[in-house]
Amino acid sequence: MPGLYSFAGTVSHAAGYREPGPFAGERVVIVGAGNSAAQIGAELAEHAEVTLTTRKPVGFVNRRPLGLDLQFWFTVTRLGLLPVGSRHRRPRRVPVLDTGVYRRAIRAGRPEQRKGLSTTHPGLGFVGLEWQRGLLSAGLRGVGRDARYVARRLSRR
Incomplete structure (x- = not known):
């Protein structure tokens, strides 16, 4: 991904996410909108400023x-x-x-x-x-x- 190695912030993968504490008060950009990204984003939004970014519009389906x-x-x-x-x-x-x-x-x-x-x-x-x-x-x-x-x-x- 262009610019990844020159990015001064922290880059992490959903597999390493455990809880929102370390992100409290931070600005977080989530790349992608798969189930994990959406779930993590929803949880983080209560503790951080979250932006979800995707290549295409997100299509949500009623889960219940x-x-x-x-x-x-x-x-x-x-x-x-x-x-x-x-x-x-x-x-x-x-x-x-x-x-x-x-x-x-x-x-x-x-x-x-x-x-x-x-x-x-x-x-x-x-x-x-x-x-x-x-x-x-x-x-x-x-x-x-x-x-x-x-x-x-x-x-x-």
């Missing part, structure tokens, strides 16, 4: 339609189990600042995989990727199902 969590509806309707991951051509991208770990991974290339199994390195599997096998793949309700699938396939090798 009819008073029940959206994940509940994906589960009971089985919509979250539909195998649409391989058919979804353009997964949503969320810009992220980091210590260089993600940047190096991106330079090396996005994992070439199908349903979580590497297509370039036999015996390697992935979990938690957006649209890996379905709508819930990157969420808590889907990652377990995907992990079981990947583990079963890898154990057959």
Whole structure:
């Protein structure tokens, strides 16, 4: 990211965030609007001056339609189990600042995989990727199902 190394402030990743105390009274810019960014931003806004920045407008979805969590509806309707991951051509991208770990991974290339199994390195599997096998793949309700699938396939090798 241009200017990252000349930036005089502190740069941190959502994975390192624990609580708002260290940011009290500070100006904070959050890059991206994924779930973690939005949750951290909402919490920090009570303690700091927060700006959320994205490349595209943020699209918020009602998390509790009819008073029940959206994940509940994906589960009971089985919509979250539909195998649409391989058919979804353009997964949503969320810009992220980091210590260089993600940047190096991106330079090396996005994992070439199908349903979580590497297509370039036999015996390697992935979990938690957006649209890996379905709508819930990157969420808590889907990652377990995907992990079981990947583990079963890898154990057959």
